[in-house]
Amino acid sequence: MKKKILILAALWLGQGAFAQKTFTIDASKKGAEIAPTMWGIFFEDINLGADGGIYAELVKNRSFEFFKPWMGWERKHKTFIEGQMQIKNRPDKPSNPRYLSIQLNNEKKGELGLVNEGFRGMGLKKGLTYDFSILYRVKKGNAQVHVELLNDKKEVVGQVSSRSLSGSEWQKLEMNLVSAETVLKGKMAIWFSGEGELDVDMISLFPTDTWKGRKGGMRADMVQMLADMKPGFIRFPGGCIVEGFDLDNRYQWKKTIGPLEERQLIMNRWNIEFAHRPTPDYFQTFGLGFFEYFQLAEDIGAEPLPILNCGMACQFNSGELVALEDLDPYVQDALDLIEFANGDANSTWGKERVKMGHPEPFNLKFIGVGNENWGPQYIERLEIFKKAIKEKYPEIQIVASSGTSTEGDRFELLDKELRKMNIDIIDEHAYKSPSWLYENTSRYDSYDRKGPQIFVGEWASHTKNKGGDINVNNWLAALSESAFMTGLERNADIVRLTSYAPLFAHEDGWQWTPDLIWVDNLNIYGTPSYYVQKQFSTNRGTHLLQFDQKISGQDSLYASTVWDEQTKEIIIKVTNAGSSAVQHEVNILGAKKIGEKAKLSRMFTDDLEAMNSVKEAEKVAPVASEVAVDTKRKKLILSLPARSFSVYRISVK
Secondary structure (H helix, E strand, O other), X not given: OHHXXXXXXXXXXXXXXXXXXXXXXXXXXXXOEOOOOOEOEXXXXXXXXXXXXXXXXXXXXXXXXXXXXXXXXXXXXXXXXXXXXXXXXXXXXOOOOEEEEEEEEEXXXXXXXXXXXXXXXXXXXXXXXXXXXXXXXXXXXXXXXXXXXXXXXXXXXXXXXXXXXXXXXXXXXXXXXXXXXOEEEEEEEEEEEEEEXXXXXXXXXXXXOEHHHOOOOEEHHHHHHHHHHOOOEEEEOOOHXXXXXXXXXXXXXXXXXXXXXXXXXXXXXXXXXXXXXXXXXXXXXXXXXXXXXXXXXXXXXXXXXXXXOOOEOOOOOOOOEOOHHHOHHHXXXXXXXXXXXXXXXXXXXXXXXXXXXXXXXXXXXXXXXXXXXXXXXXXXXXXXXXXHHHHHOOOOEEEEEOOXXXXXXXXXXHHHHHHHOOOOEEEEEEEEOHHHHHHOOOHHHHOOOXXXXXXXXXXXXXXXXXXXXXXXXXXXXXXXXXXXXXXXXXXXXXXXXXXXXXXXXXXXXXXXXXXXXXXXXXXXXXXXXXXXXXXXXXXXXOEEEOEOOOOEOHHHEEEEEEEEOOOOEEEEEEEEOOOOOEEEEEEEEOOOOEOOXXXXXXXXXXXXXXXXXXXXXXXXXXXXXXXXXXXXXXXXXXXXXXXXXXXXXXXXX
């Protein structure tokens, strides 16, 4: 039996296995504190991330404000009468100018109505209640509204009818209906009956199983995936949408708060960005606005990190600039945002937060000025922002852009100038190949510890699918990310925040790949990259520890180790990127006693092209187990399969 075990061990290690090495960790020599913000999340409304995604509204173009006002809607007539349904404008409501006017001529249910297609369909769940609402006014006569949920065969699977409507002033009708089926791509029909003239607006349908059960809230499974990561921060509302295609298209936070019907819709810049993925129906309703972002951060225990426009549109698109003498409104937006987040009920913008239902401050600590902006134009605008913010709110830390890449003339100029002005945090972006990530695990080893802190704010491993036409979330990408993250963690004294990007993608509505989490109208799954990120964020630790020798690519191994003061555990993260299994020994010094078992969470597969999917949501995901520890000699054996990422937790007394 013993001989058989030895043979199996030899086969497992493989002919190409490296000689066993011994590493040492001294538990008594704790290094720098790891920032609670170390591992966070980056949210951008791309890939139907907000409307059609985490914002649970099921009706597309609910107030007819799209560039094409009938987009998403199909008009239904038993007998067509010209002008019976018309989109009209009202000059007194510039933030929501359009509404639908309907002439009723004794129609019965099923004779005159609308069908909304939703965002690539509507996901309906059997037995779930849905909240329908509509703003209306009756100019004359009387009317009824009838709502139906339809399956993909156009069969009715849920319905409700209103009372007879009256009243010449705008008011809200709310009704509930239940779906009798689970439908991936359903629709909603609205029929109007009666006699007279009826105006309608803000036609809405929400599931009731939203996050925390909030009416008109967020899709619960998507928020839960974020909460499960225990992120230290959430950056919002995105990257490129902050800049906008031009300045008219930029994100303006003040237009995203207050009553929904007063939030001014704009075209999402990803509507026109990529010819290979046209999305002419991509707009921002701002039902998910700055108040909701702050609330989300609070819900999941993350620090809010808003990014604001600095007076520069996207330099890859229009490159539009605000003249320096006209920059004051942009700077004031930043100051007002801090007041909105942190001000008391007597302040102008703090009062607005209180009116929205949040008396307590959101305790904002960070603010980003600009996204992926570059050049001397950015520096001179940033200096104006910095002066104004620091004079009024010296405690707020400013995050500044270092451009679109991690090297080159643009990066070198920005890095030099940002350090010269002593900015708080430099935001570096790195969408790179697996080989770059492996080669740059020591990138931050030589950074100036007395200079600004680093935020690796947007990054991901980009590796192509078999056809070579799109980037995919396979195990090769995630494995290289795990290696790179050990380098980030080893430098947690200078790298204080980091987040993968983009966060969400809809399987039928994406523009950019790869992405951390994928959804359809009913389902959600994390990619291998998601589970790697989660492994780091849920095993963050509180202080750095070091091996007696740096493990950063030698024999295809990458490792970091930290101390968790709350649990009194050493946490070892190690990536074996090689094609052979290896086994190494770790000596633990500075501990009177260590636990008999170490907790192990491991991801591995021999298939570097393996990916998760709706059908195989955890094809590549962590598997938990325990391994024995030599308590007498205070030793742990690291048995590392080829192409694996492992996290060990060892209790220490």
